[in-house]
Amino acid sequence: SQTIHQWPATLVQPVGSPLSLECTVEGTSNPNLYWYRQAAGRGLQLLFYSVGIGQISSEVPQNLSASRPQDRQFILSSKKLLLSDSGFYLCAWSEHWLDTEAFFGQGTRLTVV
Amino acid sequence: KQEVTQIPAALSVPEGENLVLNCSFTDSAIYNLQWFRQDPGKGLTSLLLIQSSQREQTSGRLNASLDKSSGRSTLYIAASQPGDSATYLCAVRFGNEKLTFGTGTRLTIIP
Numbered sequence: 123s124q125t126i127h128q129w130p131a132t133l134v135q136p137v138g139s140p141l142s143l144e145c146t147v148e149g150t151s152n153p154n155l156y157w158y159r160q161a162a163g164r165g166l167q168l169l170f171y172s173v174g175i176g177q178i179s180s181e182v183p184q185n186l187s188a189s190r191p192q193d194r195q196f197i198l199s200s201k202k203l204l205l206s207d208s209g210f211y212l213c214a215w216s217e218h219w220l221d222t223e224a225f226f227g228q229g230t231r232l233t234v235v
Numbered sequence: 236k237q238e239v240t241q242i243p244a245a246l247s248v249p250e251g252e253n254l255v256l257n258c259s260f261t262d263s264a265i266y267n268l269q270w271f272r273q274d275p276g277k278g279l280t281s282l283l284l285i286q287s288s289q290r291e292q293t294s295g296r297l298n299a300s301l302d303k304s305s306g307r308s309t310l311y312i313a314a315s316q317p318g319d320s321a322t323y324l325c326a327v328r329f330g331n332e333k334l335t336f337g338t339g340t341r342l343t344i345i346p
Contacts (some may be wrong), residue, residue, distance in 0.1 A: 128278075154332050165338040166324070173332060181333075212278055214334075221266050221286055224326070224334055226279040 128227030145213030
């Protein structure tokens, strides 16, 4: 069966520090991968998605970047965190076809102080 | 613009009652619609997936319906239990790789 792992679960980082959140999927190949952010009291905002290794689509201009160095690994990064980067970050995957179900990781709570 | 709306934002229901959560979307050209559950501080758990060609899907006490022409979906929960308390999110795939989410309905089941 397929599983998705996301870590760390919580993170407190000072303003201006770098960020690296990692997400891996097991039990499937060539999945679509997604990073979402959920701010307090707001809906899920799609940040990045990837349909293959090295293929990253950005949804909103921001202080973050994403990379997909391996088929089932998706990394969310920042060189210098801002206070506004605080939030709940969720990784998700789905099969490569448009009619398939999406599955989410357990999320990372990021607090920038 | 493709949008998903969930009303109400919060709902409280006595235990044992049946209830309906609503989701509306702006574009009828969808691939599928998915209902999720989110517990506080946790990730999203997929509950039901309805393809664009389907009218409803059922899983246990949950039944989701889809009416593309009116841009609406409902999630029906039968015989509600305190463990059903969570935020319920509706997400629509509008014909590309992305899922567009509603802001959710926070459901509280009162024992």
